Amino acid sequence: MSSPTSKRVVQIGPFHPLLEEPVGFSLGVEGETVVDVDARMDYIHKGIEILAQQRTYDMLPILLERICGICSVTHSVCFCNAAEDLLGVEIPPRAKYIRTIIAELERVHSHLLWVGLAGHFIGYNTVFMWAWKYREPVCDVFEMLTGHRQNSALPMVGGVRRDIPVKYFDEARKTLDMVEGKTQMLTDAVLDDPVLAARLKGVGVLTPEEVMEWGVVGPTARASGVDTDVRRDEPYAAYDELDWEVCLTQNGDVFDKAVVRLLELKESIKILRQCFDRFPEGPLNLGTLHIPRGEGVGRYEAPRGEDIHYLRSNGTNMPERLKVRAPSYTNIASFKASCIGEKISDVTITLAACDPCYSCTERTAVVRAGADQPERTFGDLVRLSQAETRRIAAEMGRAPDLQLT
Amino acid sequence: MVTKTPLLLRALKKSPWVFHVGTSGCNNCDIEIADCLTPRFDVERFGIKLVGSPRHADVMLITGPVSRACKEPLQQAWLEMPQPRAAVMVGSCACSMGAYKDAYSVAGPPDKVLLEIDPDAKFIYVPGCPPKPETIVMGVVKLLGAL
Numbered sequence: 152m153s154s155p156t157s158k159r160v161v162q163i164g165p166f167h168p169l170l171e172e173p174v175g176f177s178l179g180v181e182g183e184t185v186v187d188v189d190a191r192m193d194y195i196h197k198g199i200e201i202l203a204q205q206r207t208y209d210m211l212p213i214l215l216e217r218i219c220g221i222c223s224v225t226h227s228v229c230f231c232n233a234a235e236d237l238l239g240v241e242i243p244p245r246a247k248y249i250r251t252i253i254a255e256l257e258r259v260h261s262h263l264l265w266v267g268l269a270g271h272f273i274g275y276n277t278v279f280m281w282a283w284k285y286r287e288p289v290c291d292v293f294e295m296l297t298g299h300r301q302n303s304a305l306p307m308v309g310g311v312r313r314d315i316p317v318k319y320f321d322e323a324r325k326t327l328d329m330v331e332g333k334t335q336m337l338t339d340a341v342l343d344d345p346v347l348a349a350r351l352k353g354v355g356v357l358t359p360e361e362v363m364e365w366g367v368v369g370p371t372a373r374a375s376g377v378d379t380d381v382r383r384d385e386p387y388a389a390y391d392e393l394d395w396e397v398c399l400t401q402n403g404d405v406f407d408k409a410v411v412r413l414l415e416l417k418e419s420i421k422i423l424r425q426c427f428d429r430f431p432e433g434p435l436n437l438g439t440l441h442i443p444r445g446e447g448v449g450r451y452e453a454p455r456g457e458d459i460h461y462l463r464s465n466g467t468n469m470p471e472r473l474k475v476r477a478p479s480y481t482n483i484a485s486f487k488a489s490c491i492g493e494k495i496s497d498v499t500i501t502l503a504a505c506d507p508c509y510s511c512t513e514r515t516a517v518v519r520a521g522a523d524q525p526e527r528t529f530g531d532l533v534r535l536s537q538a539e540t541r542r543i544a545a546e547m548g549r550a551p552d553l554q555l556t
Numbered sequence: 557m558v559t560k561t562p563l564l565l566r567a568l569k570k571s572p573w574v575f576h577v578g579t580s581g582c583n584n585c586d587i588e589i590a591d592c593l594t595p596r597f598d599v600e601r602f603g604i605k606l607v608g609s610p611r612h613a614d615v616m617l618i619t620g621p622v623s624r625a626c627k628e629p630l631q632q633a634w635l636e637m638p639q640p641r642a643a644v645m646v647g648s649c650a651c652s653m654g655a656y657k658d659a660y661s662v663a664g665p666p667d668k669v670l671l672e673i674d675p676d677a678k679f680i681y682v683p684g685c686p687p688k689p690e691t692i693v694m695g696v697v698k699l700l701g702a703l
Contacts, residue, residue, distance in 0.1 A: 202659055
């Protein structure tokens, strides 16, 4: 029945009040039903992978924290995992626990942030205000322990840069007790609310088959009953020494994605308490390490799913290549499965349900050749580059030492 | 051209409506801006309200450096804002490009991008990576004092 005239395109973005970041969505609609979804995702591309090739290994964790504001611990620790995989070293126990503490604090404040935003997207601003109110004490704990609300600058290759003050652990425990109580209240409110159930159940369903097909990761996959968690499957930091569980729900709709995050939040607080109790003594890092030629892969369970960093070193003090594959990259692709067939009013919450983070994701930009910008082939670029080399060599007053063909 | 009608300015200072534009920042400043609205800081007490369209706004909050793809949308959004208008550059990247100074895909800091089309544009800078919510509130208050 879909004739070319019956399909309309609704453009969302790039600056839209529901989107914190600039991103463009084109929804193909027939009446109220979405039949196609497309995203333009190069508004936030800054070229951080190229910047990473121009920074030394000591500077890199601090640059990589700036890939994404909410996943700042994620990217710096994931890079350190990759470098330590390349080196084949194990970091000291105290560094492992410090990394676990900052990682789980980040997960707690990120999940609370998402729950709030999800409430905001469906017009339930009470949830937004509540969740963000209880996120503030978590940020305070983060500031107390690391000196900053989000960007800790703690991880480094071979351990952590600084210690965290043990004297604040009691204060942190008290705050987490309070946050846990409030999270329980929020969970009960979400689970019992008939309005939320009517609004969110059966919306944006991802079946386990679709999860496998699109390669969905993290809480979005776990909400569909797919048992995956890097913290358990390939433990880094101190997760293998701690007692915790992977939270799963079965239905795969937006409601379950909210529930799985609220359950995970409580697991994270459980992990944090154990870390405070068992916090070991010892050195913080392995000192300055020389990174030899080779390649390494780091995996990390970010609040949004599995993050992968691939690092190739040529033996110098800067990486030859650093590839970042953020969890949102695969989760955003699953919009094709979850949004099509939904009503247009349900699409905003379905888009938000995988907690997409566009600044993590956007690793490329498409440049279209315009009238002032002639289209160039690879051969043209090589010729231009050689001409430029000749020009510079002539300016420097010496013949080019490379044989140009 | 900023028209400094006394009545308009008085109304603007009583209740500035802000529009938030994230021009390819890392998301952190954007979250701190949203944080300003929530119970601990609650800027709506002072009449500061986040609105959904630049046509309703008096002040633009800009975060992040301007990527090449964002340059035109930002300029377009700025021209849609009614006068008198002003912008707050939130965060180190918006002030001075921060960590992305050498990045190839960045067109420039937002103040330069806006001055290209509006030489009389008024700005105030709030540095920090990210600035704390109380700093952002302070920035907006200082901007209103300077108008």
